[in-house]
Amino acid sequence: MLLGVNIDHVATLRNARGVNYPSPLEAALVAETYGADLITLHLREDRRHIKDDDVFAIKNAVKTRLNLEMAMTEEMLTNALKVLPEDVCIVPEKREEVTTEGGLDVLAQKEKVAFYTAKLHQAGVRVSIFIGADTEQIQAAYDAGARVIELHTGAYADAHTAEGREYELQRIRSAAEFASNLGMTVNAGHGLTVQNVGAIAKIPQIVELNIGHSLISQAVFLGLPEAIRQMKEAMYRARGSI
Numbered sequence: 001m002l003l004g005v006n007i008d009h010v011a012t013l014r015n016a017r018g019v020n021y022p023s024p025l026e027a028a029l030v031a032e033t034y035g036a037d038l039i040t041l042h043l044r045e046d047r048r049h050i051k052d053d054d055v056f057a058i059k060n061a062v063k064t065r066l067n068l069e070m071a072m073t074e075e076m077l078t079n080a081l082k083v084l085p086e087d088v089c090i091v092p093e094k095r096e097e098v099t100t101e102g103g104l105d106v107l108a109q110k111e112k113v114a115f116y117t118a119k120l121h122q123a124g125v126r127v128s129i130f131i132g133a134d135t136e137q138i139q140a141a142y143d144a145g146a147r148v149i150e151l152h153t154g155a156y157a158d159a160h161t162a163e164g165r166e167y168e169l170q171r172i173r174s175a176a177e178f179a180s181n182l183g184m185t186v187n188a189g190h191g192l193t194v195q196n197v198g199a200i201a202k203i204p205q206i207v208e209l210n211i212g213h214s215l216i217s218q219a220v221f222l223g224l225p226e227a228i229r230q231m232k233e234a235m236y237r238a239r240g241s242i
Contacts, residue, residue: 001201001235002037004067004189005228006212007058011041011049024054025061027224032064034225035232038087040210042069043079045093052079059083067210069130072109072116081123088120089150089210091130103132103152106140114144121145128187133168133175142182149179150187150210153200157191169199180205194218194230198238209235 010027014020028039039062041050059066066085070076071093080088090113092104106113106129117127128148129141133155141149156168176186188200189210200206211231218227 001206001239001241002208003035003228003232003235004038004040004187004208004210005031005036005215006040006042006189006210007031007216008042008049008212009216011051011054015049024050025057028058028062030224031228032062035228036064037208038065038067040067040069040089040212042091043076045071045073045075055079055083055085059085067128072104072112077116077119080120080125084123084125087126087128087148089128089130090116102154103134103137104130104141106131106137106144110140110144113141113146117145128185133171135175135178138175138179138182138184142179142184147183148185148187150189150208151175151179151206152190153188153192154190156200157193157196165196165199172200173203176203176205194234197231197234201235201238 007024007027010022011024014022031039039058043050043055065087067087067089068080068085069089069091070080072090090104120127126148127146128150129146130150130152131137131141132152138149151172156165156172159165159168179186185207186205187208188206192200192209192211193214215227215231
């Protein structure tokens with residue numbers, strides 16, 4: 001199982017003071033050195049954390065893969081075709097949200113998804129759709145040409161009861177199996193921590209987790225290398241790899 005380290009909130013901390021540190025580029029290189037299998041970042045329309053220069057600098061520096069999360073806008077498509085990351089994950093985006101609140105509604109905009117997916121595929125960029133654990137949405141993403149999805153795990157992570165967590169977990173299991181049977185690659189992420197990642201990591205169809213906020217939060221106390229080590233250990237232990 002692969003770990004994508006999302007470094008958005010290193011940029012959040014930098015931007016809080018309007019200075020040039022801590023550096024998202026340095027964070028990406030440290031993460032990669034200490035076990036990240038790819039670097040994930042989200043270039044938002046309002047540039048609240050990651051900036052355009054960050055994207056280009058990180059793309060030119062990393063040795064693994066850059067996974068660029070972006071809204072489905074003409075501006076972001078143009079940026080992606082300039083940067084040419086290895087992966088683009090298309091996400092829904094609202095200016096007023098604190099963080100991404102749910103999966104993309106592919107059914108409501110299948111033609112637009114198909115257009116953006118085709119444009120990126122033509123440029124050699126692999127496209128993933130950030131999507132809820134809903135088989136109709138997954139089928140729509142497949143029909144639109146996407147062959148990778150990232151399942152939104154926020155409802156599982158935010159569930160307040162054991163019954164609620166198990167319900168959301170079963171939805172994710174079923175969605176992962178459905179997508180895998182279509183021949184899609186299944187990733188997952190949102191709200192995952194060392195404490196709750198195990199149940200998601202056990203799902204055999206999921207091959208990659210993208211995790212940011214909890215890793216950067218732990219890094220404040222432990223350092224980024226140790227935060228990544230602990231997360232990968234939790235993932236591998238759940239998977240039966242250690």
